[in-house]
Amino acid sequence: MAVEIERRPLIVERTEVHRYPASARVNHWITAFSFILLTLSGLALFHPSLFFLTDLFGGGANTRAFHPWIGVVLALSFSVLFVRFWKHNLWNRDDTQWTKQIGDVVAGHEEKLPELGKYNAGQKMVFWGTALLIVVLFASGLVIWDEYFHGLVSIGTNRLAALVHSLAAIAAILLIIVHIYAGIWVKGSVRGMTQGNVTGGWAWRHHRKWLRSEVKGDGDGH
Amino acid sequence: MASYQSLDIKRRSASTSTPPVVRSTALEVAKLIDVSKCIGCKACQAACLEWNNLKEEIGVNTGVYDNPHDLTPNSWTLMRFTEWDNPDTGDFEWLIRKDGCMHCADPGCLKACPAPGAIVQYTNGIVDFVSENCIGCAYCVKGCPFNIPRISQVDRKAYKCTLCSDRVAVGQGPACAKACPTAAIMFGTKDDMKEQADRRITDLKSRGFSNAGLYDPQGVGGTHVMYVLHHLDKPEIYAGLPKDPQISPLVSAWKGGAKLFALGAIAFAAVGAFFHHTIVGPNKVSETDEENAADLAEEGAQAAPTPETRAL
Numbered sequence: 211m212a213v214e215i216e217r218r219p220l221i222v223e224r225t226e227v228h229r230y231p232a233s234a235r236v237n238h239w240i241t242a243f244s245f246i247l248l249t250l251s252g253l254a255l256f257h258p259s260l261f262f263l264t265d266l267f268g269g270g271a272n273t274r275a276f277h278p279w280i281g282v283v284l285a286l287s288f289s290v291l292f293v294r295f296w297k298h299n300l301w302n303r304d305d306t307q308w309t310k311q312i313g314d315v316v317a318g319h320e321e322k323l324p325e326l327g328k329y330n331a332g333q334k335m336v337f338w339g340t341a342l343l344i345v346v347l348f349a350s351g352l353v354i355w356d357e358y359f360h361g362l363v364s365i366g367t368n369r370l371a372a373l374v375h376s377l378a379a380i381a382a383i384l385l386i387i388v389h390i391y392a393g394i395w396v397k398g399s400v401r402g403m404t405q406g407n408v409t410g411g412w413a414w415r416h417h418r419k420w421l422r423s424e425v426k427g428d429g430d431g432h
Numbered sequence: 433m434a435s436y437q438s439l440d441i442k443r444r445s446a447s448t449s450t451p452p453v454v455r456s457t458a459l460e461v462a463k464l465i466d467v468s469k470c471i472g473c474k475a476c477q478a479a480c481l482e483w484n485n486l487k488e489e490i491g492v493n494t495g496v497y498d499n500p501h502d503l504t505p506n507s508w509t510l511m512r513f514t515e516w517d518n519p520d521t522g523d524f525e526w527l528i529r530k531d532g533c534m535h536c537a538d539p540g541c542l543k544a545c546p547a548p549g550a551i552v553q554y555t556n557g558i559v560d561f562v563s564e565n566c567i568g569c570a571y572c573v574k575g576c577p578f579n580i581p582r583i584s585q586v587d588r589k590a591y592k593c594t595l596c597s598d599r600v601a602v603g604q605g606p607a608c609a610k611a612c613p614t615a616a617i618m619f620g621t622k623d624d625m626k627e628q629a630d631r632r633i634t635d636l637k638s639r640g641f642s643n644a645g646l647y648d649p650q651g652v653g654g655t656h657v658m659y660v661l662h663h664l665d666k667p668e669i670y671a672g673l674p675k676d677p678q679i680s681p682l683v684s685a686w687k688g689g690a691k692l693f694a695l696g697a698i699a700f701a702a703v704g705a706f707f708h709h710t711i712v713g714p715n716k717v718s719e720t721d722e723e724n725a726a727d728l729a730e731e732g733a734q735a736a737p738t739p740e741t742r743a744l
């Protein structure tokens with residue numbers, strides 16, 4: 211039948227679960243905003259066809275000058291985020307199972323997956339991946355930050371750093387695309403980071419173990 | 433700097449458009465530096481400062497003749513002095529090389545530069561930095577196999593020898609060539625300079641320098657500044673002149689076709705995400721999920737779940 215009927219009960223109970231305190235939200239959005247700015251200013255220098263992006267920053271020289279400073283903001287902000295979140299991102303058996311069932315994940319068959327804690331394996335991979343890449347980007351970025359650090363290492367190291375920085379940047383951008391799309395696809399996620407809470411149903415569906423521990427009262431709310 | 437008619441642009445940094453090719457009859461020029469005739473007087477260095485209106489800071493003497501000690505944003509050419517004991521003859525030789533941009537046929541600086549039109553190569557072979565387009569990133573420094581460009585800490589622009597493109601455009605030779613008292617610096621078409629070099633090399637060979645030859649390294653497609661060396665077999669003894677200069681493979685990898693591949697991967701990820709959503713649809717929380725959560729919360733609060741919601 212081409213028409214589906216959905217009957218809605220008149221009264222539906224609603225629950226809300228606290229997911230992120232304001233400090234974590236602010237921390238996240240500073241990180242996200244600097245990442246976007248870094249992507250735009252970095253890609254402007256990456257390929258001639260994207261040089262027009264320098265107009266967003268007031269020209270090529272300004273883009274060149276701002277980019278590394280935004281990188282410093284990102285590195286500081288992400289460090290705080292890392293200290294906040296790393297414990298929740300440790301790998302466990304459920305994550306291995308989840309990864310094996312990636313087909314069900316992508317198809318949205320969540321009922322077939324194990325119950326999950328605060329984060330799923332995909333989120334954990336994005337977490338550790340970006341952490342590693344930001345370290346690499348920061349280190350290689352300092353080497354090619356000619357304005358302040360020229361001549362500190364050999365020209366060969368400089369060339370290597372430029373290559374590594376651009377490769378790591380592409381990898382990081384790809385990871386962030388996955389991260390952003392996951393937020394768009396899984397409805398009800400964004401409010402966790404904008405308002406601090408999610409609906410109980412969202413938690414039940416995607417992070418049931420976490421919901422159970424929150425209900426018991428031993429979640430720390432972060 | 434604008435392009436003069438005799439200085440049509442052949443290549444332009446970070447540009448994908450095709451340069452004009454119809455009027456491509458310009459002869460390639462070259463500067464020939466005959467190291468065997470140089471007396472180290474630095475008249476060329478002075479002429480360069482004067483013509484280009486540059487002032488070098490007063491430096492310190494560290495016991496060598498090199499002055500300043502390295503190329504700088506103000507010193508686009510520099511005499512490098514080397515004292516060398518020739519093991520074959522036992523002779524002491526004073527090697528004096530005029531360092532500066534080689535005006536490569538395949539310039540690493542231009543390949544690396546991310547700013548459109550900050551580096552251009554004219555049809556006559558001169559490689560020129562166009563300061564108004566330069567963003568000061570120092571990628572050219574990484575690209576150059578000869579360690580030539582210098583970034584000014586005052587205006588963060590890259591500087592190097594222009595081969596006096598402004599003089600050449602109006603039919604003059606470079607200021608350094610004009611000033612050289614021994615005619616160790618010559619200027620003309622590249623073909624003429626090669627012929628001239630041949631005559632010098634024959635002469636040097638007849639006087640015992642059996643390895644004399646012309647330094648016109650093919651690893652960078654040849655250069656528009658060439659040296660006559662008495663010891664072409666050992667260019668490194670001339671203050672580290674590279675034996676087989678090439679654009680570093682790291683720079684080629686960094687600036688190569690992989691860039692387009694990377695942009696393609698980013699576009700693919702974004703488009704892929706769009707179509708995933710189109711095919712699978714949003715991952716929505718159902719009312720049942722909400723009910724279950726409410727039940728769980730009520731259980732947690734030690735309250736009995738309400739039968740109506742359970743029935744759903």
Ligand code: HEM
Binds near residue numbers: 350351354355383
């Ligand atoms: C974490 C600290 C970072 C620092 C210190 C840093 C520093 C730099 C520097 C110094 C440059 C050379 C251009 C210039 O002079 O501004 C550069 C280029 C670039 N950066 Fe970063 N960066 C950082 C993070 C990032 C991030 C997170 C991204 C994006 C994901 C990124 C993407 C790029 C790209 C695409 C380029 C151009 C590379 C090329 O043309 O090959 N950077 N960065």
Ligand code: SF4
Binds near residue numbers: 445551589590
């Ligand atoms: S510093 Fe060098 S590479 Fe960078 S824009 Fe200027 S000329 Fe181009």
Ligand code: SF4
Binds near residue numbers: 534536540578580
């Ligand atoms: S010597 Fe260096 S600066 Fe000069 S053209 Fe060659 S690569 Fe460019």
